[in-house]
Amino acid sequence: MSRLVYTVIFVLCLPLIIARLLYRSLRAPAYARRWHERFGLGGDLRPGGIWVHAVSVGEAIAAAPMVRELLQRYPALPVTITCMTPTGSEQIRRLFADQVGHGYLPYDLPWLQRRLLRRLRPRIGIIMETELWPNLVHEAKEAKVPLVLANARLSERSARGYQRVAWLVKPMFKGLDWIAVQTRAESVRFAALGVPESAMSITGSIKFDLKPNADSLASAAVLRSGFGDRPVWIAASTHAGEDEVILAAHKRILDHQPEALLILVPRHPERFNAVAQLIANSGLGFARRSLGEQPAALQQVYLGDTMGELMMLYACADLAFVGGSLVASGGHNYLEPAALGKPILSGPYRFNFAEIGELLEGAGALQVVDDDESLAESVCALFASAERMRKAGMAGQAVVKDNEGALSALLQGIDRLLVLPAENA
Numbered sequence: 001m002s003r004l005v006y007t008v009i010f011v012l013c014l015p016l017i018i019a020r021l022l023y024r025s026l027r028a029p030a031y032a033r034r035w036h037e038r039f040g041l042g043g044d045l046r047p048g049g050i051w052v053h054a055v056s057v058g059e060a061i062a063a064a065p066m067v068r069e070l071l072q073r074y075p076a077l078p079v080t081i082t083c084m085t086p087t088g089s090e091q092i093r094r095l096f097a098d099q100v101g102h103g104y105l106p107y108d109l110p111w112l113q114r115r116l117l118r119r120l121r122p123r124i125g126i127i128m129e130t131e132l133w134p135n136l137v138h139e140a141k142e143a144k145v146p147l148v149l150a151n152a153r154l155s156e157r158s159a160r161g162y163q164r165v166a167w168l169v170k171p172m173f174k175g176l177d178w179i180a181v182q183t184r185a186e187s188v189r190f191a192a193l194g195v196p197e198s199a200m201s202i203t204g205s206i207k208f209d210l211k212p213n214a215d216s217l218a219s220a221a222v223l224r225s226g227f228g229d230r231p232v233w234i235a236a237s238t239h240a241g242e243d244e245v246i247l248a249a250h251k252r253i254l255d256h257q258p259e260a261l262l263i264l265v266p267r268h269p270e271r272f273n274a275v276a277q278l279i280a281n282s283g284l285g286f287a288r289r290s291l292g293e294q295p296a297a298l299q300q301v302y303l304g305d306t307m308g309e310l311m312m313l314y315a316c317a318d319l320a321f322v323g324g325s326l327v328a329s330g331g332h333n334y335l336e337p338a339a340l341g342k343p344i345l346s347g348p349y350r351f352n353f354a355e356i357g358e359l360l361e362g363a364g365a366l367q368v369v370d371d372d373e374s375l376a377e378s379v380c381a382l383f384a385s386a387e388r389m390r391k392a393g394m395a396g397q398a399v400v401k402d403n404e405g406a407l408s409a410l411l412q413g414i415d416r417l418l419v420l421p422a423e424n425a
Contacts, residue, residue: 002167003110003134010109017107028270030086034104040115043103046078048421051122051145053105054081056088057307058333059128062151062207064095065407066126070414071099076421080120084131087269087307094308108133117143123419126150130158134168137175146417149179150410151206152186155330155351159189170194177417180410183355201413204406205356210339212311220315226294227261231318231383234263236310237332238323242347243275245326245372247282247301252376254300257383261295263313265304267323267332272305279303289313314340319382319389321345321375324352334360338396343382343389345369359403365396 025032037043050070054060060083071079080101081092092102106112113136125140125147132149140147154162162169173195180203181187187200224232233253235246243264250262266275272290279286279301286301287293289309295302304313314320320337324330325347334356337344344366350357360366369375382389 002171003138006134006168007110010107014107024270028086028268030090033086037104038106040106040112040119043082044080044101045103045116045119046080046101047119047121049078049080049122050074050124050126050418051120052079052081052126052128053131054083054088054092054128055131056083056085057091059083059131060088060091060095062333063126063128065209065211066150066206066410067096067100069407069411073411073415074418074420077123080122082116090307105136108135110135110139113139114143117145123421124148124414124417126414129153132169132172132176134172137172141175146177146419147175148414148417149176150414151203151406152179152181152190153183153205153352154186154189154193155354156189157330157351159192162193166193178413180406180413182406185355201409203409203413204403205335206406206410207333207335207356208400208403209405209407210335210400212315212339216309216312217315220312223312224316227316228297230259230261231257232261232263232316233319233321233379233383234265234304234313234317234337235321236263236265236304236314236323236337237267238264238275239267239327239329240271241327242323243278245375246321247279247284248372249375249379250284250300251282252372253379253383256380259297260300260379260383261302262300263302263304263317265310265313265323269305269307272303276303276305311336311340314342317342319343319345319379319392321369321379323347325349326371331357334366334396335400338365339400341393341397343367343392344396345375345378359399360396363395363399365392365399 021031052063054063082103082105083089084105106116117139122145125145127149129151173193179200181200182205187202253260284301285299286303287295287299288303288305290305314337320342322332322334324332328349330352331350334344346368348368367378369378
């Protein structure tokens with residue numbers, strides 16, 4: 001009955017959902033394409049194999065090492081990755097080209113999810129992090145498709161939201177065959193939502209199993225060589241409301257380090273032009289990565305307005321501020337700069353990566369800042385001490401190294417649940 005109520009509400013809200021999609025397409029035209037896939041039609045779906053759902057860019061990047069291992073372990077099984085956003089789609093194709101099938105996940109209506117599963121006929125479904133939908137889970141259960149929630153995370157904020165609709169989500173969580181949880185605290189939150197202890201394992205985060213790509217590091221070395229001896233910091237994955245703070249901080253930094261260069265990387269591509277205008281209005285000179293420009297000596301900002309190059313741009317910097325944390329978005333992945341040995345700065349809103357943030361802060365790899373003044377002070381203090389930067393960078397790398405192994409545990413769990421065809425059994 002709870003799912004029926006949910007489905008009726010979803011159907012009633014569908015015009016609003018489509019209107020929102022239209023609105024988003026005004027700023028990001030890619031949202032206006034491939035609509036049929038959102039209704040379970042079309043897409044490059046490869047039946048009879050492994051299905052992975054990664055909602056957007058971050059989840060696609062997190063899933064990449066797992067997908068590569070699955071392709072090697074099960075060469076006879078096709079892999080299909082679904083997502084929800086154009087940027088996620090672009091990232092999947094950039095990571096895997098035609099090695100995997102790909103399409104959008106349909107809206108969460110039972111007949112659309114049923115259509116997807118009939119077309120895919122997956123031997124296992126692997127959902128990244130917390131992208132769960134009640135009808136999707138129910139239809140997978142009906143189709144006898146084992147479902148894994150991989151690299152699962154559940155912040156206190158999200159858990160409170162789920163508790164408000166416990167009547168709907170408890171059956172959904174019980175429908176999962178296995179949850180690979182990142183931390184003990186998150187396992188407690190999942191248990192409070194009805195997940196049996198027997199259906200959970202604390203594996204850690206597969207984001208710790210991050211290996212910087214050699215090609216990205218080589219590209220970074222070439223790009224960085226063009227900057228000369230300038231001190232360089234990066235503000236990555238920034239959201240609306242943060243760029244103004246970061247540019248104000250950079251102006252403060254320039255008072256002490258006139259040659260300093262800021263690499264500014266907005267999180268969402270539909271904001272690239274707006275952020276470019278913001279930089280121009282600030283009076284700072286800038287170059288755009290998308291135009292193939294190299295920042296001149298008198299330009300103080302390099303706008304990273306491309307997709308799929310964040311790791312490379314992190315490698316070009318001496319230290320990193322991770323965005324989504326000066327506004328209430330919850331922050332983004334600290335482990336990419338940590339794996340590269342970069343000192344890390346974060347705003348106070350880091351509930352998406354609270355445990356990882358606490359680990360890095362406790363090790364001395366991460367500092368929390370609140371505004372443009374404290375951000376500028378922290379950047380200047382790090383620039384002033386090469387030894388301090390070296391120690392913070394090494395501490396971050398040590399945290400990453402000490403917590404590796406989640407990918408191996410996740411793959412073992414997938415192996416146990418994967419239903420193989422007779423010829424591969």
